[in-house]
Every structure is written in structure tokens, then in C-alpha cells.
Amino acid sequence: MTVFKGFLTITKRNMNIVILYLVIFLTIALMVDKMLAPSQAGTFEQETLTIGVIDKDGGSLAKGLSEYLDTWHNIQNLPDDPGIIQDRLFYRDVYYIIRIPENFEQKCLKENTKLEITKVPDSNSGIYVDQQINTFFNSIRTLTAGGFSLDEAIEKTNKYTASDTKVSLADKNSNGGNMPGHAFMFQYMPYILISILCYTLSTIMIAFNQTDVRKRMLCSSVTSRSMNLQFVLGYAVIGTVIWLICTLMPIGVYGKEFLQDPHLPYYLLNSLAITLVSLAIAFFIGTFVHREELVSAVVNVVSLGLSFTCGVFVSLDVMGKGIKTAAHFLPVFWYEENNNLLGYNAFLTSSQFADLMRNYGIQLLFAAALICTAFAFRYHQTRSDA
Amino acid sequence: MIQIQNLVKRYGDLVALDHLNLTIKEGEVFGLLGPNGSGKTTAINCLLSLLRYDKGSITIFGKEMHPDSYDIKKQIGVVMQNVAVFEQMNVQENIDYFCGLYVKDKEKRKELVEEAIRFAGLEDFRKMRPKKLSGGLLRRLNIACGIVHKPRLIIMDEPTVAVDPQSRNKILEGILELNRQGSTIIYTSHYMEEVEQICSRIAIIDHGRVLATGTKEELKRMIKTGETITIEAIVLDDTTLSEIRQLPHVFDISYEEQTLKVRLSSAKHNLIRVLHYLQEQDISFGRVFSELPTLNDVFLEITGKELRD
Incomplete structure (x- = not known):
């Protein structure tokens, strides 16, 4: 197992880079998660405003309107003084002022005269109160037209308003329609897997591919078969360790929430598939790049290029059509497709499940293609050397 | 083996x-x-x-x-x-x-x-x-x-x-x-x-x-060179060079930048014979070296070129 041990020794020398990438990954994933994930997904709170009322009428409809609005808002009676009104609005003591005119019932219900309203310009809350007032008058008109007296109509409207309405949210993924936090971590995982594995393994490959080191090893009594198996073992161990670290991070950060996700095995399978792709890319780079100083540049181009074009950092929805089409020819795209499927759907339909499996398969095919190309090149190179 | x-x-x-x-x-x-x-x-x-x-x-x-x-x-x-x-x-x-x-x-x-x-x-x-x-x-x-x-x-x-x-x-x-x-x-x-x-x-x-x-001894025996005599700071004309070339056992000479190199086949008193001739001709000279054949001589004779060419 000397070759394997040598493999691990060289890996240990690159540990600082591995740790650096993991810290970057964890920091970015957590920051983006905190920024993008809604902080109160699934909970709603009604907005309460301070509304000023100048009641010139004093009739039952005017009182009914005040009571109606009082259900949600704080009502303040104001004197009819333009100076006071402007001051209160300017200092945001009140957000909305209703002037109820004399003979209010006649004017509003029968002549359809509009209420005189003063509000903070361009405020959403103003529109919100407008709608509530419209609802009140529509209800009163409907009830009086239906034969109820004005007092009965006011009483019923205020009674119905006071009752709570139960709202059910159509939530496809049990997360208010948003991706759960751990899905964000899985979204960024390809970048970190490709970066760490390509950097570490390419450096090792370059060390072992030095012409004279390779010759010295070929002259030894270790069989080529054993040597190759030890290389495969080295790749497998390093790949597994990095995969475990990357998947343990969502567990560490999101704990129970992640472990209770019904898609947990699929997330793990998906990350395993992209780990295999990353290992294949690492083998590919290690075969073609022979100078250590080039590794960093090549790995950065590959990892960032794949990440940006396949929706790791920026959703493909905001990308151009051309980039989306091109992304189909890259393995990370299929990983992200699966991640979105799992993140946005609590339950998978049979066609979604079939898509999930197809995307796993495509990732594995990409890995196989990269390995075969690298092997073909190595075979050709060995024959040229001989 | x-x-x-x-x-x-x-x-x-x-x-x-x-x-x-x-x-x-x-x-x-x-x-x-x-x-x-x-x-x-x-x-x-x-x-x-x-x-x-x-x-x-x-x-x-x-x-x-x-x-x-x-x-x-x-x-x-x-x-x-x-x-x-x-x-x-x-x-x-x-x-x-x-x-x-x-x-x-x-x-x-x-x-x-x-x-x-x-x-x-x-x-x-x-x-x-x-x-x-x-x-x-x-x-x-x-x-x-x-x-x-x-x-x-x-x-x-x-x-x-x-x-x-x-x-x-x-x-x-x-x-x-x-x-x-x-x-x-x-x-x-x-x-x-x-x-x-x-x-x-x-x-x-x-x-x-x-x-x-x-x-190395066997290789050296394979070649004609038995001894190489080098004489520094010596001024010679064509006639003298020609006469040196005629001395017994001498088979090759070279003269560059007032340095004479005489290659002789293996024989007794080669150095004495060359020095005696120079004395007879009243030719002054500087340092004198006599070397046994090296592998470079072997290579030179076999291939016609210096080993480091």
C-alpha cells in the first residue's frame, strides 16, 4: 500500500487549501441562506395603522365605519384644522385621514360621492385602507339592497369582519414555496467539491506523473495492477472524506430539519453523483496539466466556469437562453436540476422521480466520459513514450 | 548476470x-x-x-x-x-x-x-x-x-x-x-x-x-597512443615540426598557441628522445608533461572525435 500511503502523505501537505475552501464554502452558503431565505416563511401579521377621523356627520353609518376600521387600526378623532392635519401627517402620527361629511348616508350610499381622504403619498398601507373602506361600503350596499336596514347592515358587516378567517397555504415543499436552507448548501456544493478535489488530486497526479518518478515506480516490483488499484483507492478515500465533510455540514448547520427531509437519501445520492463527476474532472485535469503552478488557475476557471454557467451561484432563470442551452452539456447543470426538484417539491410525482433518476444517470455518464477520455490520452501518451 | x-x-x-x-x-x-x-x-x-x-x-x-x-x-x-x-x-x-x-x-x-x-x-x-x-x-x-x-x-x-x-x-x-x-x-x-x-x-x-x-587497460592497449607529450611556451617553424614528426614512434603532432602535443606509440625513452632533439636544435621551451593514454584518447582514436563533442 506504499503508493496509497504516498497519495495520502501528499494530500496531507495540501490540507491548508482544503480547509480554506471548506471555510469559504460554509461562509458563503450560510450568508446566502440568511440573505435569501425568508425569515418568517408561513407566518403573516396584519398591519395596524393610526387613522384619523374627522366626523362632521355623527350618524350611524359614520360611527359604523369608524368601528369597522377600529377592528384593525387605531382610530383617532381629529379636529377639522388643516394645520393640525398636516402636522400629524408630516410627523407620521397618523397615516390616513378620513373626512366624513355631513349627510354622509345620503352622499355615500345614494349619490356615490367619494369620501375625502388624506394619506401619506405613495404608501402601500394607504391602498390597503382604501380597499378596506371599499369593502365596507360594498357590504353595506349589498345588505341594504337585500332588504336589511342600515343599522342591521352595519351590525352584520362589523360582525363578519370581527370573525377570523382560516387561511390554508398551498405549500408544495412544506417550506412556504421556498427552498429549505440545506438545499442552498447543496446548491453550492458542486463549486466546493470541484475546487477541493480538483486542486488536491491534480497536485497529487502531477507529483506522480513526473517522468522520472513514474519511471522509477515502473521499475519497482509493485505491479501496474496494484499501483492502479492503489490510485483508485486513493481517489475513493479522498472523494469519500470530502463528500462526508460536505454533507455533514448541512447536518451540522440545519440538524433535525435536514435529517427529517423526506428527500434526504436523494440529496445524498445527488451529492455523491457530483462527487464522482468532480473526481473524474480532477483525473482529467491531472492527466492534461503537468505543471503545478498551472493547477490553481485551471481549477479556478473550471470550478467557477461550471458554477456560473450551471446555476450554482446564480439561478439559471435569470440567465440568457444561450447559456441555459449550453449548460445542458455540462454535468453540474443536471445536479442543479435535481437539487431544484428536491428543494421545491415535498413529494415527487412519478415523472419527477423519473427525471431525478435520469439526471443521476447523466451525471454518471459525464464522469465516465471524462475518465475514458483521460485514459485514452494516457494510453496514447504511454505508447508515444515507448 | x-x-x-x-x-x-x-x-x-x-x-x-x-x-x-x-x-x-x-x-x-x-x-x-x-x-x-x-x-x-x-x-x-x-x-x-x-x-x-x-x-x-x-x-x-x-x-x-x-x-x-x-x-x-x-x-x-x-x-x-x-x-x-x-x-x-x-x-x-x-x-x-x-x-x-x-x-x-x-x-x-x-x-x-x-x-x-x-x-x-x-x-x-x-x-x-x-x-x-x-x-x-x-x-x-x-x-x-x-x-x-x-x-x-x-x-x-x-x-x-x-x-x-x-x-x-x-x-x-x-x-x-x-x-x-x-x-x-x-x-x-x-x-x-x-x-x-x-x-x-x-x-x-x-x-x-x-x-x-x-x-580500461585493455581499452588503452587497443589504441596506438602509448604516450602524449605536451610542451608549453615553445616557438617552432614548419621545418622543425616536420622533423619532430619524423622522430621514432611519433605518429601525430599538433601545434597551437605555442603548445606542442606529440602523440607516440608505446616505447621506452620517448620523452628523453623528444627533449634531446629540442636541446640539439637549441629550442627553448616552458613546462613539459607526459601523459599515459586516457579513455578520451581511446574514444578519439576509435571514433575520430572528442568524447565531449
């Missing part, structure tokens, strides 16, 4: 090895001497089955050598022309790694690694990474990695290239010590002084062919 018969290796139209024949006996320090591009490294690579050859056969320890002859490879140590170590490992880790390719037992390996470190004089540098070592120390590390498993046959391909004289002497002494400990050594070089110093038998190789084989 090693038999190479009619070995032919071609790179397209270029014939790198042209029916090369060699026989190397156990216990020898066998030198492969030839200029750059003469086929030394190609021959070594074929010997180690690192290169496929077009024709011929190679037998080591009585068995035919193939890429999968691991029982033979186990008994061979290789010191490459370029330093072949891992930059990411320190001196001790490198030696241990290459020892591990041959020796599985951890305790035995530990002993062998210590021995190799001592042998190469790397005790004070065991925890240093290769890039921190000087050129000479790097070469010693390269050798330590190649011989750590105490092989029966050690192949050294120009191990002293770009090494300072002090380190070179240490390396050459080490090679002789390995030979005394029982290893057979194949040593390739284009430095004739080194080959002359350590090799018990030498093959002169050029254009992929063995031109001559034998001990």
Missing part, C-alpha cells in the same frame, strides 16, 4: 540502438561511456523494460526481462539521470516511500531507510523538503532513493550531472562502497574521468553501437 543481444531500437528513421551487444558479470562496476545522444539512456530504458525495442533480447539474472518481470525488478535499483523524488515529501519520507515499493516489512524498512540516510550523508537533512536541498544533496537523495532496498543490481544513469566536485567525489566513493557490499553496478556517463576512476569494465558506445569493451 546481464546479457544484451542484438538490441535494435528505432525512433522512426533514427536508429537509437544498432545491434547492441553487452555482457555484464556479477560484481562488476560496468561503465557505459559515450557522448550525449550515443544511446546510453535508451539502452538503460530498454534494459529496464521502460521502452519497447524492435529486435534483440535482454536477459537479467538468467531470465528474460519483460515489463512484468517483477521478480527481476525486485533486485534492481535505479538512479535516474534527473532527480526523481516528491517535492511534497521530506527526505526521510521520500526514501521510505521508494523503499516501500520493494520492502513491505515496516521494521526492516525502517532499518534500511536509516542505513540509506547514513550512506548518503543526509542525517542532518532528513526533515527537509527537496526544494530546500542543494544540488549535491539532491543528487545524494536521488541515489539514496534508488539504492535503499539494497538491490543486487544498481543502474545509475549519469548520477553526477551538474554536481559540484566535492559532492561528486562523495557520490563516486559511495558507488564503490555499494560495489564492495556486493551490488553489481551499471554506470553511464559522458565524464571519462569518472568512468576511469570507478569502473572495472567499460563499453564505449556511439550511434547506438558498442565500439569497444574491456577494462
Whole structure:
């Protein structure tokens, strides 16, 4: 197992880079998660405003309107003084002022005269109160037209308003329609897997591919078969360790929430598939790049290029059509497709499940293609050397 | 121990090895001497089955050598022309790694690694990474990695290239010590002084062919030159040069920048005869040297060119 041990020794020398990438990954994933994930997904709170009322009428409809609005808002009676009104609005003591005119019932219900309203310009809350007032008058008109007296109509409207309405949210993924936090971590995982594995393994490959080191090893009594198996073992161990670290991070950060996700095995399978792709890319780079100083540049181009074009950092929805089409020819795209499927759907339909499996398969095919190309090149190179 | 018969290796139209024949006996320090591009490294690579050859056969320890002859490879140590170590490992880790390719037992390996470190004089540098070592120390590390498993046959391909004289002497002494400990050594070089110093038998190789084989004495006996006399600070005219050329046993002279070189076949009193002639002619001169033939003379006579051309 000397070759394997040598493999691990060289890996240990690159540990600082591995740790650096993991810290970057964890920091970015957590920051983006905190920024993008809604902080109160699934909970709603009604907005309460301070509304000023100048009641010139004093009739039952005017009182009914005040009571109606009082259900949600704080009502303040104001004197009819333009100076006071402007001051209160300017200092945001009140957000909305209703002037109820004399003979209010006649004017509003029968002549359809509009209420005189003063509000903070361009405020959403103003529109919100407008709608509530419209609802009140529509209800009163409907009830009086239906034969109820004005007092009965006011009483019923205020009674119905006071009752709570139960709202059910159509939530496809049990997360208010948003991706759960751990899905964000899985979204960024390809970048970190490709970066760490390509950097570490390419450096090792370059060390072992030095012409004279390779010759010295070929002259030894270790069989080529054993040597190759030890290389495969080295790749497998390093790949597994990095995969475990990357998947343990969502567990560490999101704990129970992640472990209770019904898609947990699929997330793990998906990350395993992209780990295999990353290992294949690492083998590919290690075969073609022979100078250590080039590794960093090549790995950065590959990892960032794949990440940006396949929706790791920026959703493909905001990308151009051309980039989306091109992304189909890259393995990370299929990983992200699966991640979105799992993140946005609590339950998978049979066609979604079939898509999930197809995307796993495509990732594995990409890995196989990269390995075969690298092997073909190595075979050709060995024959040229001989 | 090693038999190479009619070995032919071609790179397209270029014939790198042209029916090369060699026989190397156990216990020898066998030198492969030839200029750059003469086929030394190609021959070594074929010997180690690192290169496929077009024709011929190679037998080591009585068995035919193939890429999968691991029982033979186990008994061979290789010191490459370029330093072949891992930059990411320190001196001790490198030696241990290459020892591990041959020796599985951890305790035995530990002993062998210590021995190799001592042998190469790397005790004070065991925890240093290769890039921190000087050129000479790097070469010693390269050798330590190649011989750590105490092989029966050690192949050294120009191990002293770009090494300072002090380190070179240490390396050459080490090679002789390995030979005394029982290893057979194949040593390739284009430095004739080194080959002359350590090799018990030498093959002169050029254009992929063995031109001559034998001990250094045997090789020197093969050539006409018995003695080369060099006389400095001497002024001669064409007539005198012509007369010197006529002296007994003189077969070649050269005169450049007031330095006369006279090559004579082996005979008694050659130097006295030349000096006597100069005295008779009342010709003054500076320093005088008389040298016995070197391998360079052998090479020059056989190939018509200097070894370092």
C-alpha cells in the first residue's frame, strides 16, 4: 500500500487549501441562506395603522365605519384644522385621514360621492385602507339592497369582519414555496467539491506523473495492477472524506430539519453523483496539466466556469437562453436540476422521480466520459513514450 | 548476470540502438561511456523494460526481462539521470516511500531507510523538503532513493550531472562502497574521468553501437597512443615540426598557441628522445608533461572525435 500511503502523505501537505475552501464554502452558503431565505416563511401579521377621523356627520353609518376600521387600526378623532392635519401627517402620527361629511348616508350610499381622504403619498398601507373602506361600503350596499336596514347592515358587516378567517397555504415543499436552507448548501456544493478535489488530486497526479518518478515506480516490483488499484483507492478515500465533510455540514448547520427531509437519501445520492463527476474532472485535469503552478488557475476557471454557467451561484432563470442551452452539456447543470426538484417539491410525482433518476444517470455518464477520455490520452501518451 | 543481444531500437528513421551487444558479470562496476545522444539512456530504458525495442533480447539474472518481470525488478535499483523524488515529501519520507515499493516489512524498512540516510550523508537533512536541498544533496537523495532496498543490481544513469566536485567525489566513493557490499553496478556517463576512476569494465558506445569493451587497460592497449607529450611556451617553424614528426614512434603532432602535443606509440625513452632533439636544435621551451593514454584518447582514436563533442 506504499503508493496509497504516498497519495495520502501528499494530500496531507495540501490540507491548508482544503480547509480554506471548506471555510469559504460554509461562509458563503450560510450568508446566502440568511440573505435569501425568508425569515418568517408561513407566518403573516396584519398591519395596524393610526387613522384619523374627522366626523362632521355623527350618524350611524359614520360611527359604523369608524368601528369597522377600529377592528384593525387605531382610530383617532381629529379636529377639522388643516394645520393640525398636516402636522400629524408630516410627523407620521397618523397615516390616513378620513373626512366624513355631513349627510354622509345620503352622499355615500345614494349619490356615490367619494369620501375625502388624506394619506401619506405613495404608501402601500394607504391602498390597503382604501380597499378596506371599499369593502365596507360594498357590504353595506349589498345588505341594504337585500332588504336589511342600515343599522342591521352595519351590525352584520362589523360582525363578519370581527370573525377570523382560516387561511390554508398551498405549500408544495412544506417550506412556504421556498427552498429549505440545506438545499442552498447543496446548491453550492458542486463549486466546493470541484475546487477541493480538483486542486488536491491534480497536485497529487502531477507529483506522480513526473517522468522520472513514474519511471522509477515502473521499475519497482509493485505491479501496474496494484499501483492502479492503489490510485483508485486513493481517489475513493479522498472523494469519500470530502463528500462526508460536505454533507455533514448541512447536518451540522440545519440538524433535525435536514435529517427529517423526506428527500434526504436523494440529496445524498445527488451529492455523491457530483462527487464522482468532480473526481473524474480532477483525473482529467491531472492527466492534461503537468505543471503545478498551472493547477490553481485551471481549477479556478473550471470550478467557477461550471458554477456560473450551471446555476450554482446564480439561478439559471435569470440567465440568457444561450447559456441555459449550453449548460445542458455540462454535468453540474443536471445536479442543479435535481437539487431544484428536491428543494421545491415535498413529494415527487412519478415523472419527477423519473427525471431525478435520469439526471443521476447523466451525471454518471459525464464522469465516465471524462475518465475514458483521460485514459485514452494516457494510453496514447504511454505508447508515444515507448 | 546481464546479457544484451542484438538490441535494435528505432525512433522512426533514427536508429537509437544498432545491434547492441553487452555482457555484464556479477560484481562488476560496468561503465557505459559515450557522448550525449550515443544511446546510453535508451539502452538503460530498454534494459529496464521502460521502452519497447524492435529486435534483440535482454536477459537479467538468467531470465528474460519483460515489463512484468517483477521478480527481476525486485533486485534492481535505479538512479535516474534527473532527480526523481516528491517535492511534497521530506527526505526521510521520500526514501521510505521508494523503499516501500520493494520492502513491505515496516521494521526492516525502517532499518534500511536509516542505513540509506547514513550512506548518503543526509542525517542532518532528513526533515527537509527537496526544494530546500542543494544540488549535491539532491543528487545524494536521488541515489539514496534508488539504492535503499539494497538491490543486487544498481543502474545509475549519469548520477553526477551538474554536481559540484566535492559532492561528486562523495557520490563516486559511495558507488564503490555499494560495489564492495556486493551490488553489481551499471554506470553511464559522458565524464571519462569518472568512468576511469570507478569502473572495472567499460563499453564505449556511439550511434547506438558498442565500439569497444574491456577494462580500461585493455581499452588503452587497443589504441596506438602509448604516450602524449605536451610542451608549453615553445616557438617552432614548419621545418622543425616536420622533423619532430619524423622522430621514432611519433605518429601525430599538433601545434597551437605555442603548445606542442606529440602523440607516440608505446616505447621506452620517448620523452628523453623528444627533449634531446629540442636541446640539439637549441629550442627553448616552458613546462613539459607526459601523459599515459586516457579513455578520451581511446574514444578519439576509435571514433575520430572528442568524447565531449
